[in-house]
Amino acid sequence: MFDLIVRNANLPDGRKGIDIAIKDGKIVTVEASIAAEAKEQIDATNRLASPPFIDPHFHMDATLSLGLPRMNVSGTLLEGIALWGELRPIVTKEEVVERALRYCDLAVTQGLLFIRSHVDTSDPKLVTVEALLEVKEKVKPYIDLQLVAFPQDGYYRAKDGVTSLTRALDMGVDIVGGIPHFERTMDEGRASVEALCRIAADRGLPVDMHCDETDDPMSRHVETLAAETIRFGLQGRVAGSHLTSMHSMDNYYVSKLIPLMAEAKINVIPNPLINIMLQGRHDTYPKRRGMTRVRELMDAGLNVSFGHDCVMDPWYSMGSGDMLEVGHMAIHVAQMAGIEDKKKIFDALTVNSARTLGLEGYGLEKGCNADLVVLQAVDTLEALRLKPNRLAVIKRGKVVARSAPRIGELFLDGRPSRIDGGVDYVPIQK
């Protein structure tokens, strides 16, 4: 007797009509027509069952604060940072915890069960750090939350940047962050990358840096990050977030940079929604997209995973906790609309992110943790097109969220009476 069987599901690898049997929080069997009983069954006929979505780059201390204390008028990254600087000294721990918990509720309904959040360490009171450490414990039964010590106002540029980041790590934050392009000079940025990689090596921690989130074709912090990663033996444990300057760099220089990044096994985290919104702001026309070189980085064998970055905060007034919205934008901005392209984009929202976060037991194979989501779509391509409802979200074998399928009722003479967008419009050719 199993605890739960998801029946007749389509899997991301293209297999159809597969049963997934779960017991004691683990996936026990994955095959067609399992002849066994379970306490609970979910009919997933014509539905995609996927491992849960993962957000490898988020700011949970700022989420859902849109309009506090005022709106971002210019819509730029720099006004967003200034605005957050106005809000940060007046937020309370309780308020940050409450907003984060509300966001996590939304995330669960979207099948988003793993999040890496940066937490601002610039204010020496570290209210944000205390709050997110509490949130991490509170959401443990349903969301795995990793925290990055993020010196938003600059590791060297902020008055107490160095000591506050160290204290945040001492308090239990698990990852070393940075923002070299926001330091006062290119040289201080370079020095910050070196210092932060050294801290990570000494403490045995991963690194995840906001790196070159600018339109400056001469910004060189990605190169420094890759070189320091190799020097400190951190290969595979370092993530470069944003890397938007790569969009604007000279092609010859990039032809040298990407192999260096591959040698360092840098995990690349573009944030398509935010990058297309915030970059290119000084351009008239033609206007740059600003997202890093996703296709070229993937082709070079680098692990690319996409982040949501922001939802309704000083930098971004939109967002819904839906990683398929992020993937949808990635397809457009990277111009990756081919069938194989889209499969890679779906991987970037799931298995690639699992690599970035260093997750164990992630996936739909026998022996993996019983974490999965059933979507109102027949396959990964349709999931990306439709951003469909998550019919069931399962964490360690327990259903933690359900949504009804989105069905349209029609009242037209001679036409169908109902439409299931997840099934009725699937292209014949794939």
Ligand SMILES: [Zn+2]
């Ligand atoms: Zn960010």
